[in-house]
Amino acid sequence: MSEGRKWPFYLIVILLALYLIIPLFVTLIYSLATSWSTTILPSGLTLKWYASMFEDPTFINALIRTLLLILVSMAVVLIVMIPTVVIVSMHFPRLEKLFQSIVLLPYAMPGIILASGLLQTYSSLEIPKLILVGGAYFIVVMPYMYQGIRNSLQSVNMIPMIEAAELLGSNQLKIFFSIIIPNIKKGILVSSLLSFSILFGEFTLTNLVVGGNYETIQIYLFRVMQVSGHISSAVVIAYLFVLSLLSLLIILFTNGKKKKQV
Structure with missing residues (x-):
């Protein structure tokens, strides 16, 4: 394609970039503005909104609760999913398609439906709602953990290494921790970072199941939005910074994994 015919594509990319960047830039400026209501530009810049956010014990408590x-939840997911995926993929390959279909079902389940189903099913039981949220988190990130672990297993020829270890007298537990885990740790790490970023932004499940009884960072943001636009903008920018950092780490680990495979 000639350079003259490429300009419409460049124009579309630029417009999409502006469409995504301008709202974030305006939010950043508003989080730094002393006042910005009747003028085109803010009357001044300050960091007091960020200081107020980090000095607020409610924000710190919400952040600690979220983490x-x-x-x-992720620790439980890792403990359950890693051995399960390894056993199904390596010892019961015929069941893998059925297992994959079951694991990927949460992709088609919106958070509001999952929350409503959990409340209707377990509302009559004396189960703490916080445990229900943890179970819902497990279901939400299960497909991502499964895909990451499964792809890592398929990228490495495990069978010869496991057979060699068995010939040398290693038991299954030692093989799991000394051979399988080291070879799929990059996939586990990438899946964990992706799952963390997804759960860090989860609002619907937490709000519907526990509401303000267990205020996480998302519920805190929802409440602060009704009080101060400047502080809520500061929370959004800090939140986006964390997600951007996680995305960068995912990209770095993914690219490093691809280079090693090449």
Whole structure:
């Protein structure tokens, strides 16, 4: 394609980039503005909104609750999914398609339907709602963890290494921790970062199941939006910074994995 015919594509890319960047840029400026209501430009710039955010004990507590809930949920996901995927992929390959179909079902399940189903099913039981949220988090990230672990297993020829280890007298537990895990750790790490970023932005499930009884960072943001636009903008920028950092780490680990395979 000649350079003269490429300009419409460049124009579309530029317009899409502006469409995505301008709202973020305006949010950043508003989070730094002392006042911005009746003028085209803000009357001044300040960091007091960020200082107010980090000095607010409610924000710190919401952040700690969010990290605690996500890390515990992901630990359970890793403990359950890694051995399950390894066993199904390597010892029961005929069941892999059925297992894959079941695991990928949450892709087609919106958060509001999942939350409503959990509440209707377990509302009569004396199960803490926080455990229900953890179970819902498990279901949400299960497809991503499955795909990452499965792709890592398929990228490495495990069978000869496992057979060699068995000939040398290694038991299954030692093979799992000394051969399988080191060879798929990059896939586990990338899947974990992706799952963390997804759960860090999850609002619907937490809000519908526990509401304000367990205020996470998303519920805190929803509440602050009704009080101060400047502080809520600061929370959004900090939130986007964390997600951008996680996305960068995912890209770096993914590219490093591809280079090693080449």
